[in-house]
Each structure stands twice: as C-alpha cells, then as structure tokens.
Amino acid sequence: MKRREFLRTSGALIVGFSLSGVKMRGQGGPVEGAPPMNQLDSWLAISSDGSVTAYSGKEELGQGIATAQAQLIAEELSVPFERVKLIYCDTALTPDQAYTSGSQSHPANFNHANLAQAAATARQALLKMASDRLGTPVAQLSMKDGSVASKIDPSRKVGYGDLIGDKRFNLVLDPNAPRKPASEWTVLGKPVPRPDLPALVTGQFEFVHNVRLPGMLHGRVVRPPSPEAAVVAVDESSVRDVPGLKKVVVKKNFIGVVAEKPWQAMQAAAKLKVEWSAGPPLPSFAQYHDTLRKQPSRDTLMVNAPDVTEKLARASATLTATYRYPYQMHGSMGSSCAVADVQGEKTVIYSATQGVWYQRSTSAMLLGLKPENVRVIFRRGSGCYGLNGADTVTYDAALLSQAVGKPVRVQLTRKDEMTWENYGNAFTIDERVAVDERGSIVAWEHESWSPGRGNRPGPGTPGNVITGYLAGFRPETFTPRSPAPEPVGFNNNSNAIPSYLAARVNGAARGTGKVDSGRVLVHGVPSPFWTGPLRSPARLQNTFAQESFMDEIAAHVKADPVEYRLRHLSHPRLIDVVNAASKAANWQKRPSPGLGGASVARGRGIACVAYEGDNGYSAMVAEVEVHRDTGAIAVKRMVIATDCGPVSNPDGLRNQMEGGALQGMSRALSEEVTWDGEKITSVDWRSYRSLPLGFEIPKIECVLLNRTEEAANGAGELSITVAAAAIGNAVFDATGARLRHAPFTPERVKEALKA
Amino acid sequence: MAITLKVNGQSHTLDLDPATPLLYALSDDLALNGPKFGCGLGQCGACTAIVDGQAIRSCITAVKSVEGREITTLEGIGTVAHPHPLQEVFIEEGAAQCGFCINAVIMTAKAFLDKNSQATEAEIQRAMSGVLCRCFTHTRMLRAIERARQKLASGRGAR
Numbered sequence: 001m002k003r004r005e006f007l008r009t010s011g012a013l014i015v016g017f018s019l020s021g022v023k024m025r026g027q028g029g030p031v032e033g034a035p036p037m038n039q040l041d042s043w044l045a046i047s048s049d050g051s052v053t054a055y056s057g058k059e060e061l062g063q064g065i066a067t068a069q070a071q072l073i074a075e076e077l078s079v080p081f082e083r084v085k086l087i088y089c090d091t092a093l094t095p096d097q098a099y100t101s102g103s104q105s106h107p108a109n110f111n112h113a114n115l116a117q118a119a120a121t122a123r124q125a126l127l128k129m130a131s132d133r134l135g136t137p138v139a140q141l142s143m144k145d146g147s148v149a150s151k152i153d154p155s156r157k158v159g160y161g162d163l164i165g166d167k168r169f170n171l172v173l174d175p176n177a178p179r180k181p182a183s184e185w186t187v188l189g190k191p192v193p194r195p196d197l198p199a200l201v202t203g204q205f206e207f208v209h210n211v212r213l214p215g216m217l218h219g220r221v222v223r224p225p226s227p228e229a230a231v232v233a234v235d236e237s238s239v240r241d242v243p244g245l246k247k248v249v250v251k252k253n254f255i256g257v258v259a260e261k262p263w264q265a266m267q268a269a270a271k272l273k274v275e276w277s278a279g280p281p282l283p284s285f286a287q288y289h290d291t292l293r294k295q296p297s298r299d300t301l302m303v304n305a306p307d308v309t310e311k312l313a314r315a316s317a318t319l320t321a322t323y324r325y326p327y328q329m330h331g332s333m334g335s336s337c338a339v340a341d342v343q344g345e346k347t348v349i350y351s352a353t354q355g356v357w358y359q360r361s362t363s364a365m366l367l368g369l370k371p372e373n374v375r376v377i378f379r380r381g382s383g384c385y386g387l388n389g390a391d392t393v394t395y396d397a398a399l400l401s402q403a404v405g406k407p408v409r410v411q412l413t414r415k416d417e418m419t420w421e422n423y424g425n426a427f428t429i430d431e432r433v434a435v436d437e438r439g440s441i442v443a444w445e446h447e448s449w450s451p452g453r454g455n456r457p458g459p460g461t462p463g464n465v466i467t468g469y470l471a472g473f474r475p476e477t478f479t480p481r482s483p484a485p486e487p488v489g490f491n492n493n494s495n496a497i498p499s500y501l502a503a504r505v506n507g508a509a510r511g512t513g514k515v516d517s518g519r520v521l522v523h524g525v526p527s528p529f530w531t532g533p534l535r536s537p538a539r540l541q542n543t544f545a546q547e548s549f550m551d552e553i554a555a556h557v558k559a560d561p562v563e564y565r566l567r568h569l570s571h572p573r574l575i576d577v578v579n580a581a582s583k584a585a586n587w588q589k590r591p592s593p594g595l596g597g598a599s600v601a602r603g604r605g606i607a608c609v610a611y612e613g614d615n616g617y618s619a620m621v622a623e624v625e626v627h628r629d630t631g632a633i634a635v636k637r638m639v640i641a642t643d644c645g646p647v648s649n650p651d652g653l654r655n656q657m658e659g660g661a662l663q664g665m666s667r668a669l670s671e672e673v674t675w676d677g678e679k680i681t682s683v684d685w686r687s688y689r690s691l692p693l694g695f696e697i698p699k700i701e702c703v704l705l706n707r708t709e710e711a712a713n714g715a716g717e718l719s720i721t722v723a724a725a726a727i728g729n730a731v732f733d734a735t736g737a738r739l740r741h742a743p744f745t746p747e748r749v750k751e752a753l754k755a
Numbered sequence: 756m757a758i759t760l761k762v763n764g765q766s767h768t769l770d771l772d773p774a775t776p777l778l779y780a781l782s783d784d785l786a787l788n789g790p791k792f793g794c795g796l797g798q799c800g801a802c803t804a805i806v807d808g809q810a811i812r813s814c815i816t817a818v819k820s821v822e823g824r825e826i827t828t829l830e831g832i833g834t835v836a837h838p839h840p841l842q843e844v845f846i847e848e849g850a851a852q853c854g855f856c857i858n859a860v861i862m863t864a865k866a867f868l869d870k871n872s873q874a875t876e877a878e879i880q881r882a883m884s885g886v887l888c889r890c891f892t893h894t895r896m897l898r899a900i901e902r903a904r905q906k907l908a909s910g911r912g913a914r
Contacts (some may be wrong), residue, residue: 196854203830263775653897659892
C-alpha cells in the first residue's frame with residue numbers, strides 16, 4: 001500500500017496513453033491523479049516471495065473478467081494462477097480505465113495495450129534481469145513457475161522475487177514487448193474455475209451490502225412521488241418517536257433519514273411526512289411509442305447514400321415495418337447499496353459503481369470536496385448489467401454520511417430501485433427496403449426514435465442519476481438538432497447500421513454487408529424517465545428491428561432465412577457464426593413460415609449481429625412452441641455461435657452466453673416498465689416480470705469459435721443482442737404471425753395471430 | 756425487548772423491536788453475509804433462511820415469530836473446507852455469475868431436497884419457481900441442484 005501511495009505521488013508523467021491505437025470507445029480518458037497508464041508499476045508488482053499483484057481498472061461484476069485477467073497475468077508471466085492477486089477499481093491503487101462496461105474489458109486488457117502489454121513488458125524485463133544475473137543470453141533462458149532458468153542448465157535459475165521483489169520496475173510499457181502466442185498458452189484459454197465461488201456459496205463473500213465499518217449508521221432515502229415533484233415541506237415531528245433516529249437530512253429535493261439500525265431507518269423513511277408539489281403529468285403509456293416521433297429531436301445521420309430515395313421509388317417491391325421496444329430495467333436482484341465515510345475533508349466510499357474514478361469526481365462535486373480527498377473503492381454489488389442504482393445510492397450514502405459525520409450504509413427499497421433507476425431505452429424503429437426483381441435488397445432505410453435523460457455520471461455530471469438531480473445538479477443537456485449533418489465518419493457503435501449494408505461513408509465501405517445503398521437516421525428525444533445503458537444498449541433494440549425485418553424480407557421473397565442473410569453479408573466472421581449456429585442447430589433450408597402445427601405450433605428462427613460493428617460476432621437459432629389459444633411462447637432450444645476473438649476462458653464465456661441468452665429471453669417475453677398518469681407502476685417483481693428459476697428453460701447449446709489470430713473482442717453482450725429477434729422469427733416461422741412489439745406477452749401474441 | 760434467536764446452533768439474545776424482520780437481525784446484528792435484502796417483499800428469495808426445516812423469507816418474518824426455533828443460514832449448512840453437497844456442486848458447475856442470488860437458490864433447494872430426495876427435475880423446477888436470478892444462471896443452477904439431489908439420494912453426500 002505504501003509503495004502504491006508513493007507511486008501516485010512520485011510525480012511521474014501523466015498522459016492519456018494508447019499504445020497500439022486500440023480504441024477505448026465511449027470509455028473516456030484517464031482522470032488526473034490516477035496511476036499513469038504508461039508505467040509498468042501502475043499495473044504490476046512482484047513481491048519478494050515471487051507472488052504477483054496486478055492492478056486493473058476493469059472490475060468483476062459477475063461476468064468472470066477477474067478470473068480471465070488473473071489468467072492473463074499468470075500466462076504472460078509464467079506463474080501459477082494461484083500466485084496472482086488481482087486488485088481492481090480502487091482510486092487509491094489502480095489505473096483509471098474509466099468504466100467497466102460496453103463489452104470493452106476484454107478488448108482493453110487482452111490486446112496489445114494496458115494490462116496485457118504491462119505483463120509482456122514485465123516478462124521482457126525479468127528476462128533481461130535474469131540474463132544479467134545468470135550471465136546467460138536471453139535467448140537461452142526460459143520462464144516457468146515464477147523463475148527464469150537456463151535452457152541448457154536448468155539448475156541455473158533465479159526466482160522473480162530475487163530479481164525484483166518489492167522493488168519498482170521503473171519502466172514504461174513497451175509496445176514491442178512480444179505477447180506469448182496462443183499456441184503456447186497453458187493457463188489462458190483454459191476453463192479455470194472462478195476463485196470467488198467457494199466464498200459465494202458458503203456465505204463468506206463480502207458484497208458492498210456486507211461492508212461494516214465501526215460506528216456505521218444506516219440511512220434510507222425518501223424519493224418524490226413523481227419525476228418532477230418538488231419538496232414543499234418536511235414535517236420532522238412525524239418521525240420524532242422513531243427509536244434510534246439520528247437525523248432527517250434535506251438538501252433541495254433530496255431527503256434521507258439516518259438511524260442506528262436499518263429497520264429503524266426503514267420505519268423513519270416510511271413515516272416521514274413530506275409535502276411534495278405535483279409534477280407535470282406523464283405521457284400516455286398506450287400512445288408512448290407514437291409520441292416519440294412528435295418530440296423535438298437531436299438527429300444524427302450514420303449513413304446517407306445519395307441514391308436511397310430513388311432506389312426506393314424505382315424498386316420492384318418495397319417493404320416497410322415499424323418495431324417497438326419498451327423501457328426495461330436493470331432490475332438488480334439486490335436493491336442497490338453503498339457505504340460512505342465522510343470525515344470532514346477526507347472521504348472513503350465503498351461502491352458497486354462501474355466507474356470508480358467518475359464516482360470519485362462527481363461525489364466530490366456533490367459533497368463540495370476536492371476529488372483528491374475522496375477515495376472510491378469498488379465492492380461487488382448485485383449484478384447490474386449497465387447502470388442500476390449503484391451510482392445513485394453511492395451519492396445517497398455520501399450525502400447522509402456528510403450530514404452526520406459518521407459512516408453511513410444506505411440500501412434502497414425495491415420500489416425506489418425500480419422507480420428511479422436509469423432504464424434501458426425505449427425505441428420506435430422504422431425499417432424500409434427496396435427489393436429488386438431477383439429478390440435481393442438494393443436499398444435499406446433505418447430510422448429510429450429513442451428517449452434519453454441522464455446517463456452514467458461521467459467525470460462531471462452527477463445529475464445524470466436521480467440523487468444528483470434531487471440535490472440540484474442537471475443531467476447532461478439535450479440540444480435538439482434537425483436536420484442532421486452529413487455523416488463524417490463510419491461508426492456503428494450502436495448497431496444502428498444494418499449488418500447487410502456496405503455502408504459507404506466518405507467513399508469507403510466499412511459495413512459488414514453487400515447492400516450498397518442505405519440511409520440510417522437516428523433521433524434522440526427527451527425522456528420523462530432517467531435512462532442509461534442496459535446490457536447491449538441500443539444495439540439490442542436495433543438488432544431486434546433489423547433482424548426481425550430481415551426475416552420479413554426473406555419471407556416476402558420466399559427465401560430461406562439463413563440463405564437470405566448469407567446472400568447479403570460480406571464479413572467473413574459474421575458469415576461464419578451464421579453458418580456455425582445453423583449447422584449446430586441442424587437448420588433445414590426452407591422459407592418461413594413452415595407448417596407450424598394446429599394448437600401448438602413449432603418453428604425456428606435465426607438472428608445475427610456484428611456487435612458494435614466489429615466488437616464480437618454472434619448468431620442464434622431459437623426453436624419455439626407457440627400455444628395458439630393462450631398466446632404463450634415456450635422457447636425450447638437456443639443454439640448460439642460466438643466469435644469474440646481468442647477465447648480467454650471457455651467456461652466463463654459459456655456462462656456469459658447462457659446467461660445472456662436467457663436474460664434476452666426474459667426481456668423479449670415479459671419485461672416492460674409501465675406507468676400511469678403520474679407515476680411508475682412497475683415497482684416490484686409482481687409488476688415487473690423477470691422469468692424465475694421455475695420457468696420452462698430452453699436447452700442451450702454454445703458453439704465457441706476460438707480465433708486466436710484475431711484481436712480480443714467483447715463477449716458479454718453477444719447472445720443477449722440476438723435473442724429477441726431469434727425468438728420473434730421462430731414465432732413467425734411457427735405461426736406466420738409477426739411480432740413487432742416487445743415484450744411478446746401472450747396478449748400481443750394473440751393479437752398478432754389474429755392480424 | 757430481549758429476543759433469543761437460535762441461529763446455526765448458537766443462541767443469541769438481542770435487544771430488538773419484536774416486529775423487526777428476521778433478516779435485519781441476521782445481517783445486521785449477527786453480521787451474517789448469507790441472507791440478503793433483495794426486495795423486502797418476499798418476492799425474490801434473496802433473504803431465505805431455513806426455520807425448523809422450512810425455507811422462509813426472512814425479510815417478511817418477524818423475529819418474535821421465530822424465537823426459540825432452529826434457524827439455519829447459508830453459513831450454517833457448510834463451509835469452504837467442508838461444503839454441503841449443494842455448495843460443492845455449485846462450485847463444480849460454476850453455477851454463479853454475480854452470486855447475489857446464491858443464498859436464495861441453495862437454501863430453497865436444500866429445504867426442498869431434504870424432504871424430497873426422489874424429486875423429478877420438473878418437481879425441482881416447480882420448487883424453485885419463486886426464486887429469481889437476474890444474471891439468468893438458471894441452466895447451471897438447476898443442473899447443480901439435480902446433481903446434488905443424486906448425491907444426497909445415494910447417501911454419498913449425506914451430512
């Protein structure tokens with residue numbers, strides 16, 4: 001710890017640093033004060049006993065990345081997996097890698113930069129040191145089990161602890177330090193079990209919910225009845241008789257209570273009488289998707305071929321369809337929790353945030369403190385899938401701790417978690433294509449409307465989540481812009497550009513498909529509710545629309561859905577996952593719909609995606625049964641093929657594929673945020689339906705294409721992105737009914753069956 | 756008032772409001788990490804404990820109502836060194852993602868399997884129908900429970 005403190009204050013040059021041009025898309029840059037990204041000592045330390053400590057800015061959320069990162073270090077440094085300790089996301093210790101999000105951890109730390117390159121640099125340094133020590137040329141040395149030995153006389157060896165133990169490397173990351181080739185891997189690429197499991201299954205694991213500090217008090221918050229309601233009066237006498245109550249805290253529209261025990265805080269929060277002003281009414285739930293089209297919007301053109309309109313006008317056939325996707329919740333199993341200890345100027349915060357550095361800078365804003373006096377330490381929370389209440393409850397704890405000068409733990413109620421989290425965005429999407437006389441697509445128009453308000457807090461926007469807003473900060477500003485400027489460069493980060501487009505921008509075709517003419521227009525509109533990235537944000541919704549629509553076009557021209565996709569794709573890796581999934585599923589070539597059956601109809605559907613355009617590839621074949629009388633869908637089988645470059649841990653990857661597929665199924669079949677004229681009405685697990693363990697679970701089969709010659713891509717959002725379209729397409733194949741409005745509730749299925 | 760709770764074989768006398776949900780006594784007063792607050796409404800299972808052989812939702816069970824009864828938490832059924840067969844197979848199957856629901860899943864399954872060692876897979880699934888896992892580790896968890904059932908039924912994992 002002392003050594004790390006020294007590192008932080010030793011005046012080393014702090015620069016934004018990228019060794020190989022690996023993109024850190026949407027991930028921001030290092031914040032001032034973080035251990036410098038280009039210094040080996042920021043990433044790795046070797047102790048005198050030869051054990052290795054690695055420091056990472058990418059945290060374990062349940063996705064298995066901690067295990068994979070430890071494997072990476074063990075592999076590159078030739079030390080046993082058990083001798084690697086990984087410390088991640090502590091603003092006093094670890095490099096600032098912005099967020100752990102967006103399927104960026106695998107690309108960020110497993111390619112030729114950051115953690116992987118630090119390990120490769122250390123490997124070269126250790127070889128050089130051993131060469132000097134043993135008087136043997138580097139070429140005649142090999143590394144094994146934490147030692148460097150002579151290949152000629154293996155008895156001549158020296159341990160890493162003897163070479164560098166407890167001392168600094170004082171080296172800059174070397175972009176030319178060679179990585180160990182995948183053909184030599186013995187730890188990386190293997191199904192190493194997660195080391196956190198024994199503690200998890202025996203109740204020994206410490207979540208952020210289990211952080212207990214001496215003298216810690218318990219806080220609860222009192223949220224407004226509707227998004228824009230404001231505090232008129234707070235009657236503190238209403239809670240005077242609640243035992244253990246320490247303080248009622250009011251800061252603008254933020255209200256919280258602090259008590260000795262959690263149950264007392266719960267009672268005080270429930271009893272506190274607050275008069276709120278009425279906010280404006282909420283837009284109609286039933287009409288909401290059409291309302292989106294009528295808002296002031298911020299327009300962005302992603303692709304704008306000059307001949308789209310003409311091609312659509314002259315086509316032998318055109319097809320049009322509109323898809324609707326609801327707001328959905330992260331809906332964490334455990335309501336969010338944080339512990340803050342604000343002692344005057346000095347603050348320590350335990351948080352499940354996905355961005356400790358930005359949590360630090362924004363907490364400091366909220367508390368009126370200098371960021372360097374705030375330390376944020378990540379502790380795992382309940383699975384978050386993007387932006388649950390972790391950031392907002394951290395602000396709650398910080399504000400309440402500051403008000404009482406003691407450590408305070410805050411956990412949200414289920415209702416507050418579900419009412420005030422940053423929902424995954426709703427979408428209304430129009431798709432339109434022109435088809436030529438041979439049945440091939442010659443032009444594709446994609447136009448979407450999606451509401452947004454707030455986001456991750458980022459380095460300076462605490463108002464992006466509810467607590468910051470209640471305490472007086474604004475969310476990031478919405479500036480309408482219409483018409484959209486011409487696209488300046490290719491960017492398919494949101495998968496707004498259909499996979500089947502060649503997507504010419506500035507002359508170069510950067511898309512994954514063959515269709516030469518396309519227009520992609522995206523409208524951002526204001527949202528009455530807070531929104532934020534929910535696993536596969538925008539990509540899932542766009543893929544649902546595009547892959548369902550592709551199926552509609554194939555059906556229109558009576559083509560097999562797999563064959564029709566392949567006919568319009570150009571990207572070999574995307575083609576390969578489509579082939580791999582359809583082969584593993586024993587896909588029978590024929591157009592949809594098939595002969596599904598009378599009362600229970602059976603069908604199969606496919607969907608595919610090049611995630612973010614080039615950050616992982618997946619295809620899924622879903623097989624379903626549709627009960628025509630009840631409208632119920634039973635998914636029987638899901639076959640998923642994925643390619644995320646080199647597979648770092650096949651068991652971890654399968655776990656992500658399986659979980660993503662079922663989470664995608666739950667979102668496709670039953671999850672939807674609802675509201676009435678004034679408030680959110682999906683506030684618990686009865687009103688927001690998540691498929692429980694008892695749900696009929698499909699057989700899931702994973703095909704992992706292991707591409708060791710490619711760069712590491714994202715993996716966590718591959719299977720979830722294609723689930724809704726694959727299921728919807730299978731329902732069409734079974735029944736001829738097209739589902740264009742998610743979730744596919746029995747009512748919507750019955751409606752589609754009648755259409 | 757003074758309430759005596761018998762948790763994992765040990766008696767604890769605590770000064771509690773008798774209406775306090777058991778969960779708060781377990782996780783706050785006794786500093787146990789197994790039972791967790793998920794919803795406070797008895798809807799998700801995160802707070803599950805076993806009382807006299809029955810899986811209960813401790814977030815909606817007043818401490819007064821379980822005074823003197825045998826309360827078991829996840830910590831009480833096995834340890835890292837000596838895991839219960841369910842804990843053992845969950846490790847072997849890698850049946851977790853974030854792990855927040857593990858308590859719900861293992862404790863509900865344990866109370867069920869203790870009385871239904873011959874249960875079919877469909878019956879197990881029904882017994883788990885009130886338990887959520889938002890990471891959707893369903894496939895591995897159900898596979899792990901079935902394997903634990905076989906171990907327990909054959910006496911191999913009897914404790």
